[in-house]
Amino acid sequence: MVTDAGSYEADFLVVALGADLDPAATPGFEAGGHDFYSVAGAEGLRSVLAEFNEGAAVIAILGPFFKCPPAPFEAAFLLHDTLTERGVRDSVSIRVLSSLPSPIPISPESSEAILAGLAERGIEFWPQAVVTRVDAEHKIAFLANDRQVYYDLLLGVPVHRAPQVVVESGLTVDGWIPVDPTDFATRFPGVYAVGDVTSAPVPRAGVFAEGEAVTVADVIVGRIRGGDAPPAYAGTGSCYVEFGGAKVAKVDVNFLGGPKPTAVFNPPSLELAAEKAAFASSRRRRWFG
Numbered sequence: 564m565v566t567d568a569g570s571y572e573a574d575f576l577v578v579a580l581g582a583d584l585d586p587a588a589t590p591g592f593e594a595g596g597h598d599f600y601s602v603a604g605a606e607g608l609r610s611v612l613a614e615f616n617e618g619a620a621v622i623a624i625l626g627p628f629f630k631c632p633p634a635p636f637e638a639a640f641l642l643h644d645t646l647t648e649r650g651v652r653d654s655v656s657i658r659v660l661s662s663l664p665s666p667i668p669i670s671p672e673s674s675e676a677i678l679a680g681l682a683e684r685g686i687e688f689w690p691q692a693v694v695t696r697v698d699a700e701h702k703i704a705f706l707a708n709d710r711q712v713y714y715d716l717l718l719g720v721p722v723h724r725a726p727q728v729v730v731e732s733g734l735t736v737d738g739w740i741p742v743d744p745t746d747f748a749t750r751f752p753g754v755y756a757v758g759d760v761t762s763a764p765v766p767r768a769g770v771f772a773e774g775e776a777v778t779v780a781d782v783i784v785g786r787i788r789g790g791d792a793p794p795a796y797a798g799t800g801s802c803y804v805e806f807g808g809a810k811v812a813k814v815d816v817n818f819l820g821g822p823k824p825t826a827v828f829n830p831p832s833l834e835l836a837a838e839k840a841a842f843a844s845s846r847r848r849r850w851f852g
Contacts, residue, residue, distance in 0.1 A: 564576060573753070574753060575753050575754075575783050575786075576753060576754045576755070577754075577755045577757060577776075577783075578740065578749075578754065578756040578757075579756070579757050580725075580726045580728070580729055581726070582724065582725060582726075582759035582760060582767060583725070583726050583727075584600055584723060584724075585721055585722045585723070586721040586722075588625070588722035588724070589625045589695070589697060589719070589721070589722060590695075590696040590697065591696050591697030591698060591699050592625065592694075592697045592717075592721070594699035595697040595698065595699025595700075595702065595717060596623075596697055596717035596718065596719045597611060597716070597717065597718050598719055598720075598721050599718050599719075599720075600629075600630065600634075600720055600721060608718070611716070612645065612716075615646075615655070615715070615716050616651045616654060616655075617651065617654035617655060617715075618654075618655060618656075618714075619655070619658070619712075619714045619715050619716070620642060620655055620656065620657045620658070620714070620718070621657075621658050621714040621716070621717050621718070622635050622638055622639055622642070622657070622658070622659045622660070622718045623659075623692075623694045623704060623717065623718070623719050624660065624661045624662050624663070624719075625693075625694055625720055625721055626662065626721070626722035628723050628767060629720045629723055629767065630723065630759060630767045630768065631766070631767070631768050631769075631802070632663075632666070632667050632766055632768070633667065633677070633802060633804040633814075634720070635659055635661065635720055636677050636680075636681070636804070637806075638718060639659050639681065639684075639686050640680060640684070640805060640806055640807035641805060641807055642657060642718075643657060643684045643686060643807060644807045644808065656687070657684075657687070658686070658687040658689060658712065659686060659687070659688050659689065660689045660692040660693075660694065660712070661688070661689065661690055661692065662691065662692070662693050663691070664690050664691055665678075665690060666678065666688070667814065667826070669816060669824050670814055670827075672826070672827075672828040673804070673814045676812065676828060676830065677804070680807075680831075689712075692706050692707075692708075693706060693708075694706055694707075694719070697717065702714050702715060702717075704717060723759070724738065725740065726760070729760055734749060734751070734754070734756065736762075737762070739761060739762035740756040741762050742755070742756050742757075742761045742763055744764055744765075744796060745795035745796055745819075746778060746782045746792075746793075746795065746796065747761070747763070747778060747782075747796065748782075755779045755782070755783075757772055757776050757779055758771075758775060759772065761775075763775070764798070765798045765800075765818045765819070766800075766802075768800065768802060770801060770802065771798070774796065774797075774798075774800060775796060778793065778795075778796040781793035795819070796819060797817060797819055798816075798817060798818030798819030798820060798824075799816065799817045799818070800815075800816055801815050801816070802814045803838075803839040803842070804831070806831035808831075809833060809836055810831035810833060810835070810836055811831055811836040811838075811839045812828065812829060812830055812831040812835060813828075813829040813835050813838070813839075814826055814827070814828055814829070815827045
């Protein structure tokens with residue numbers, strides 16, 4: 564392995580470089596839209612939102628794979644709350660355009676709750692609506708099925724790609740690193756990959772990357788010490804969903820532990836909001852001290 568700090572020989576290598584955002588992959592988006600999936604994009608959007616008081620707001624998922632499936636809908640709920648608090652919500656239309664057929668395809672119950680929440684707030688949902696290019700001058704987003712939508716504010720989830728260094732390494736197939744989902748081994752001996760950089764059949768979300776890392780750690784320890792192989796990765800995790808109004812829902816999912824994926828939806832509540840805050844605090848303490 565070669566880095567800018569030197570070269571290293573390893574008995575085991577775990578690739579956990581995540582997914583990069585590629586706003587330029589959608590022609591016109593960089594000039595005509597705003598990315599809220601990066602720190603810099605969110606910081607820049609803050610002043611834009613503060614001055615946005617009327618017109619059409621469009622939240623668009625620009626690629627087939629993206630981090631945190633509920634996030635675009637959370638953005639819609641929070642945008643609704645912000646505009647309502649400022650007294651300008653009636654002057655703004657909000658639409659969410661998704662490349663998926665439903666908000667969370669694995670969980671019809673969760674999708675129904677999100678769709679109900681959108682409807683209650685007067686937010687439109689356009690499923691399987693893929694933006695192919697943006698006309699920044701005329702503020703038009705063109706869709707793959709010859710439709711188009713006019714906007715005054717375009718918030719986009721950029722196309723995701725594996726980091727270029729990963730692609731150049733030869734690890735990827737069709738853009739991502741294929742792995743054995745039971746132990747996250749790649750097709751190269753001693754090389755593993757976890758998180759958003761893989762094509763594992765689970766969502767691209769931190770809770771799954773965390774579980775994958777635990778699995779790989781157990782696998783490597785077992786290979787060094789010998790003994791029985793650890794249990795296969797079950798693909799379990801919980802995703803919190805901001806519903807606005809200070810309430811949070813939760814989806815408990817199991818992708819790989821049974822004959823088919825399952826999901827249990829826990830309706831939004833103040834109690835789950837407190838649980839989410841405690842979860843976030845525990846990760847901050849563990850990762851950053």
